Amino acid sequence: MFDDRSPIYQQIAERIKNDILGGELAEDDQVMSTNQYAAFYRINPATAAKGFHQLIEEGVLYKKRGIGMFVSKGAQEALRAQRRQRFFEEVVDAMVTEARIVGISLDEVVQRIQEQQRSDR
Structure with a gap:
């Protein structure tokens, strides 16, 4: 609850x-x-x-x-836009920063996301 x-x-x-x-x-x-x-x-x-x-x-x-x-x-679209922004700020930006720190290229990150998307289908 x-x-x-x-x-x-x-x-x-x-x-x-x-x-x-x-x-x-x-x-x-x-x-x-x-x-x-x-x-x-x-x-x-x-x-x-x-x-x-x-x-x-x-x-x-x-x-x-x-x-x-x-x-x-318009509440649903406004909320969706807020969540998208929060997703990019909290998830994607942090992921890109961490990838850079540990030496993972952006191409590798994209490839991994695409593989995950294919396996989810």
């Missing part, structure tokens, strides 16, 4: 982002209320609200007064 690596409200936000990225939640879909979320996961409603508030501030969710919260238009 939740782990100790990051605050629960951040894990809530990430879980909802993953649902949007995975297509479980689409644009204009209503998400559970903070109280429903808190009851379902047995957490403090204020903690759930903090996670939802973060998503509203990021533009991932929007609120309809008196109705609830919904997935914003």
Whole structure:
């Protein structure tokens, strides 16, 4: 359910982002209320609200007064763009730096990635 690596409200936000990225939640879909979320996961409603508030501030969710919260238009593409950027910064850039340090050419890295892709099919 939740782990100790990051605050629960951040894990809530990430879980909802993953649902949007995975297509479980689409644009204009209503998400559970903070109280429903808190009851379902047995957490403090204020903690759930903090996670939802973060998503509203990021533009991932929007609120309809008196109705609830919904997935914003373009949220999936915006999240995908953020994740791509993070992937390149955290994974690819670090891999290229490490490869350079240990003497692996960029061609070797690309070849290995292509081999891995073929074996995954």
